[in-house]
Amino acid sequence: MSTAMAPGAVAGAGVAPEARRVPVSRVYRFEVVKLVSQWRIRLLMLACWTLPGLFVAAVAQQGTLPSDTLFGRWMHATGWAGPLVVLGFSGSWALPLLTSVVAGDVFAAEDRLGTWRHLLVMVRSPRRIFVAKALASGTVIVLLVAGLVGASTVGGLAAVGNRPLVGVDGHPLSPSDAAGSVLPAWGCALAPTLALAAIGLLGSVILGRSPMGLLVPALAAVAMQLAQTLPLPVALRLALPGYAFVSWNGLFASPVQLDELLxxxxxxxxxxxxxxxxxxxxxxxxxxxxxxEDGVGRRALVFGVLPPAGLLALTFVAIAVATPSTGSGISQAKVQQSVATVFAHLYRLQTEQLHRPAVTEAQLQVTAECERGDGQVDPVGPGNDWRCVVTWHLPGTAAPGTAIYQLDVASDGRLTADGDGPKEVNGYFLVHTPTGDAPNPLWQFDGQVELLSSATNLASRANYANSTNSTKG
Known part of the structure; x- marks a missing residue:
C-alpha cells in the first residue's frame, strides 16, 4: 500500500529551512546591555556622572586655582569655568582612557572568552555583529561624555553660580552666552573622541585576544599630545585628529574663531x-x-597601518594646499594683536572693579610691542622668552600708560602673560576695590593666537570687536 505524498514533498526533503538572521537593532541592544553589565564600565559611568561635579565644587572652594589650565583662573568668578577646565583635562587624559576601556576591548574580549562561535550561531552575520558592536561602544562613550558635561556643569553652577564668563580674548560673555558656548565646545570635543574610539576598534580587531588593544587609543592620544607640543607646521597639526581637543577655545573669542575648529x-x-x-x-x-586565528595576520598591515598613515599624509597635503599653513602660524604681529586685544578687554573689567569712569577699546587705543630674547631672537614661533610692552591712552590724560608682560607662547597658539609692573596695574594679584580686595584681571591672563589667520585678518577682527564693544559701551 503506497502512501500519498503531498506535492513538493520530495523536492523539499532533506533541505533545512533558511536561517533567519537577527536584526541589527536586537544585536545592538544585546551589545549595549553586555557592555553596561561589565563592572569596569559601571565604575566609569559612576565616576563620569559624579566626580567632575565634586572636583569642580572642591576646587572652587580652594584658595589656589589651576591657572595653568585654560579658564582655570576664572573658577572663583563663574560656574561656567568648571566644565571648561574639566574639558581641557578630559581631552588630554579622561577621554582617551574612556575610549581605550570601551572601544579598545570590544572585539578582543570575545577572543579571550572564546565566545565568537556562540555569537555567530545566534546572529549568523559577521557584518551585523560588527555594526552592533561599533554602535554599542559609541553609545556608551557618548553616555560617559554626557556625564562629564552634566556633572561638571551642575557642580560649577552649584558652587559658584550662574555668572558671566571671561572669554579667551578677554571679552565678557553673559551667562546665557557662556552656556551657549560650553555645550558646543563639548560637542566639538566629541568628534576626536569618536576618532579615538574608531582607532580603538581597529586596534581591538588587529590585536585579537591580546590586551594590548586597550592601549591603542591611549597611545595614539599621547602621541598626538606630544606632537602638539612640538613646533610642527600648522597643516600637520590640523591633520591630527586630536586637534579639536584644543581648537574648541575659538568658540570663546569675539568674533568666534571657526576656521581651525571646523x-x-x-x-x-x-x-x-x-x-x-x-x-x-x-x-x-x-x-x-x-x-x-584571533585577528592578527598579513592583512593587519594593509588595513590597519596603511590607511591611517595615508590619511595623515593626504590631509596634511590638502590643508597645506588650501591654507597658507606651512609654518608655525605664530608671528610677531599676531602676538602683539592678541595681547593688545586681551589687555583692552580686561582693562575695562578692572575699571569696573575700581568704579572708575567707563572707557571703550576705541578710547584706550591699546597697542603692544613684543620681542623675543631681548631682541636677539627672531620674533616668530613658540617660546617662553617673549616680552611685551603694552601702551594705552586714557581720555583727558596726555601721558600714555604702559605695562610690561613676560609671555609664554605654546606651539598650539595659547599664550600666558605674566604681569611685570607697574604694581598698580599688573604687578600684584589683587586690586583694592571700594568693596574690598578682588583678583586683578591684569596680573596674569591667557590669550590665543589664531594660527591660520593672517595679521591683516586678525586686525580686522579686532577692529570689529572694538567697534562692537564701543557701541555697547
Missing amino acids: ISIVVSLVWVVVATAAAYLLFVRRDFTNGN
Missing part, C-alpha cells in the same frame, strides 16, 4: 570613517572557523 572636526570625522572601515574590512574577512 577643519579639525572634519579631519576627526574622516578618521572615524577610515579607521572604522579598515576595522570592518579586517573583521568580515576573518576566518572564524580557525580557533587559532
